[in-house]
Amino acid sequence: MDSSQKSGEMAINITESKSTKGKAAAVAPATIIATTKGAENPKGGWKRGVGVFDFILRICAIGAALAATATMGTTDQTLPFFTQFLQFQASYDDLPAFTYFVIANGIASAYLVLSLPFSVVCIVRPHIVGARLLLLILDTVMIALTTSGAAGAASIVYLAHNGNPNTNWNAICQQFNDFCQRVSGAVVASFITAFIFMFLVVLSAVALRRN
Amino acid sequence: MDSSQKSGEMAINITESKSTKGKAAAVAPATIIATTKGAENPKGGWKRGVGVFDFILRICAIGAALAATATMGTTDQTLPFFTQFLQFQASYDDLPAFTYFVIANGIASAYLVLSLPFSVVCIVRPHIVGARLLLLILDTVMIALTTSGAAGAASIVYLAHNGNPNTNWNAICQQFNDFCQRVSGAVVASFITAFIFMFLVVLSAVALRRN
Known part of the structure; x- marks a missing residue:
């Protein structure tokens, strides 16, 4: 997988600090080791900093995703008047x-909670490639999931606010004002989650790049 | 930008192929040079293969994005009957x-065309980090853009097909059948574009990882 394993099979390898996994270089003079050792610390520290930032962003994203789910899931408005046959009620499952x-x-929230251990692994061992690549791939999928949910709901909310005369769909927010307010808030929270996911993907990519 | 340019300024550099930034080690024996040079080719070739695949995927994405834009943009259906005051017409800007x-x-199509030169740069010089990171960041933004467009339109198309009795929005696809068919096709093409973008992001991340 990693070419440093290939290079590990060679007898002599002086690129140890660069390729994190390298075997010790018996031939290389002490001066080189000293120089490369000196360069290793800031690099590991830099990657660790990215990992910590990644962890904090994930916690923020959990907050935003849970807020979006809970706000939308609990929104329920019953109008104070009803006719003989039906009661006017608006709920998310309409x-x-x-x-x-x-x-x-909900899926995004669950994923974020489950991803926290992997994020911790990336902090503890900044040079592990597998965990970070896994997080990047799943984060990319989550961008699509949260964005599609938020955009789909947003276009319905827009319709509920403004209606559409061409298709003869009337605005319902005059009646269900409270419902519309809360749904709009949930959509905004979901877009924030999607934005954090985008940032996480870029952050993972920066941490993955070799240097 | 690339650290290999820095290392090019040194008199002797044998670690170039592994860790582009390595300090020169004049002491290391010549056998190492031969070994690492031998290991460089498959790695460069592998990254070049990823670059070529990236380029092909981009061309596919251009096709899908242009198809989505053109299908939606040219869809226009006028019903063969009209009343005294209004003619029944459905168009995307309703x-x-x-x-x-x-x-x-449209933005995604334009971006994809403009990104082709950068993709070529990544094929010609597989070790350049800057261009690939730039493509990854912009691809991530494009995932969000195309997915939000497709999801927003999809939720309206769903409404047009099925209507919604709770909000008293009626299905309009009985009247505008041709319109609904073409719009649904455009939405599918846009989701395909978004999927290709996701694949491109993962591909760039794999190519970025150090090895």
């Missing part, structure tokens, strides 16, 4: 886009 | 979500 929103943000 | 869809996919 609209498929909102149901998808709750599912998508 | 709905803000569809307008956003066209803009988002």
Whole structure:
């Protein structure tokens, strides 16, 4: 997998500090070891800093994703008047886009909690490639998941606020004002989650690059 | 930018192929040079292969993004009957979500065309980090852009197909069947574009990782 393993099979390897896994170099003079050892610390520290930042961002994202899920999931407004046949009530499961929103943000929250141990591994061992690559791939999938949930809900919220005369869909936010307010808040929280995921992907990519 | 340029200024550099930044080690025997040079080719070739695959995927994505933009942008259906006051006509700019869809996919198409030279740079010089990191960051932004456009339009298309009795929004696809068909096709093409972008991000991350 890693070419440093290949180089480890060679008898002599002076690039130890660069390729983290290298075997000790018996032939290389002490001066070189000293120089490269000196260069190792700031690099490891830099990667560790990225890892800590990654961990903090994940905790922020958990907050945003849980807020989005909970706000949308608990929103429920019953109007104080009703006719003989039906009671006017608005809830997230009236609209498929909102149901998808709750599912998508629930999955994102669960993923974020489960990803915390991997993030800790990346802090403790900054040079591990596998864990970071796994996080990057799953974060990329989560960008798509949260963005699609948020955008789908946003376009319904927009319709609920403004209606559309061309298709004869009327605005419902005059009646369900409280419902619309809370749903809009949930959409904003979900977009914040998606934004944090984008930042996490870029952060992982920066930490992955060789140097 | 690339650290290999820095190391090029040194008189002797044998660690170049492994760790582009390595300090020169005049003491190391010549056998190491031969070994590491031998190990360089497959690695460079591997990264070049990833670069070529990246380029091909980008061309596929251009096709999908342009198809999505063109299909949505040219969709226009006028019903064969009209009343005294209004003619029944459906076009993408009747709905803000569809307008956003066209803009988002137009931007994605333009970005993809402009990104081709950078992709070529990554093929010609597989070890350049800057260009690849730039592509990764912009691809990540494009995932969010295309996914949000596609999801927003998808939730409107779903509404147009099925309507929603809770909010009293009626399905319009009975009347505008041709319109709905083409819009659905455009949404699928846009999701394909978003999927290719996700794949491109992961590919760039794999190519970025040090080894």
